[in-house]
């Protein structure tokens with residue numbers, strides 16, 4: 772594990788992600804990212820099903836630009852994306868602790884390089 776993440780990561784539970792993009796906006800506002808850039812992206816997945824139905828899934832996915840809000844977390848604050856997600860899809864914490872919370876499908880543990 773590199774020193775950059777300091778043993779911390781994000782646990783993402785996208786089961787209840789609504790695709791509202793608030794996490795993207797929170798990150799962009801925190802770091803003044805120009806349009807099209809940011810520490811997190813919300814991915815939309817559409818799976819076509821029989822009978823003209825479709826299964827829609829949203830997945831918040833950190834990018835290479837995510838620094839895990841080092842400045843905020845050093846002050847004891849939550850990362851901006853975590854703080855502003857109304858669906859509580861993300862949790863910040865020590866990787867080993869977060870790994871123990873993976874108890875169901877649709878959960879992803881993300882650790883920056």
Ligand code: SF4
Nearest residue numbers: 788789791792794856
């Ligand atoms: S992770 Fe949260 S803030 Fe981001 S799109 Fe999903 S529900 Fe919205």
Ligand code: SF4
Nearest residue numbers: 798810837840850852
């Ligand atoms: S942890 Fe901070 S830098 Fe990373 S995506 Fe969330 S708001 Fe952006």
